[in-house]
Amino acid sequence: MTASVPFLSGADVRLRALEPEDLDFIYRMENDPAHWAMTDFTVPYSRYALRRYLADSRNDLFADRQLRLVIVQQSTGASVGLIDLFNYEPMHARAEVGLLVCEGYRGLGYATQALRLLCDYAFRFLSLHQLAAYVSSDNLPSLHVFHACGFSECGLLRQWWRVGGAYRDVLLLQCLDESCPTSTAPTP
Numbered sequence: 001m002t003a004s005v006p007f008l009s010g011a012d013v014r015l016r017a018l019e020p021e022d023l024d025f026i027y028r029m030e031n032d033p034a035h036w037a038m039t040d041f042t043v044p045y046s047r048y049a050l051r052r053y054l055a056d057s058r059n060d061l062f063a064d065r066q067l068r069l070v071i072v073q074q075s076t077g078a079s080v081g082l083i084d085l086f087n088y089e090p091m092h093a094r095a096e097v098g099l100l101v102c103e104g105y106r107g108l109g110y111a112t113q114a115l116r117l118l119c120d121y122a123f124r125f126l127s128l129h130q131l132a133a134y135v136s137s138d139n140l141p142s143l144h145v146f147h148a149c150g151f152s153e154c155g156l157l158r159q160w161w162r163v164g165g166a167y168r169d170v171l172l173l174q175c176l177d178e179s180c181p182t183s184t185a186p187t188p
Helices: 020-030 047-056 110-125 140-148
Strands: 013-017 067-073 079-089 094-101 130-136 152-163 166-176
Touching: 013 110, 020 047, 020 079, 067 110, 079 110, 094 110, 110 140, 130 140, 130 152, 140 166
Parallel strands: 094 130
Antiparallel strands: 013 067, 067 079, 079 094, 130 166, 152 166
16 A cells, blocks of 8 residues: 655645656756746756756755656656746745646646645645745736636736747746645635
8 A cells, every 4th residue: 555645646636756767758848948938947958967956856845945846647647747846945934836737738727736736735744934936927827827726916027038039028926825725625
């Protein structure tokens, strides 16, 4: 019988730590230029760099100041995305959230469920006080996911990201511990 991790397991997805076997999955996700618009990274990662990251990471928010988890489809065990806590600030009990679901799995509710699981874990287990995310103002599906999970807009960064030679506005979203529903809350 396997042990259950109540904070990281939902009806349709579960969140798990990175494994060495995730190298090819991470390589594909990190090296897709379509994803670079949401980051400050502009060049591909080598397999060597990613292999070292997987080997060296303790996958501990408090030690690494970041936590990257794989979003796994419960029914098949397929890796369907990544969700991160990063820029962790222990003094202020806050972190930023990154979320990416593979194209074939978008629109199925996996992102919302994964974000709820992460928020529940961050607030109830890691004792964080707040989470923040940067989302392009034209990324309506992503904004819907964050709003559904209790995040609210608290700032507009005009022309913050340059994508394909054009500048995009970015919304700063924030969720305080008391304003985020837990993963056990009914889905709206």
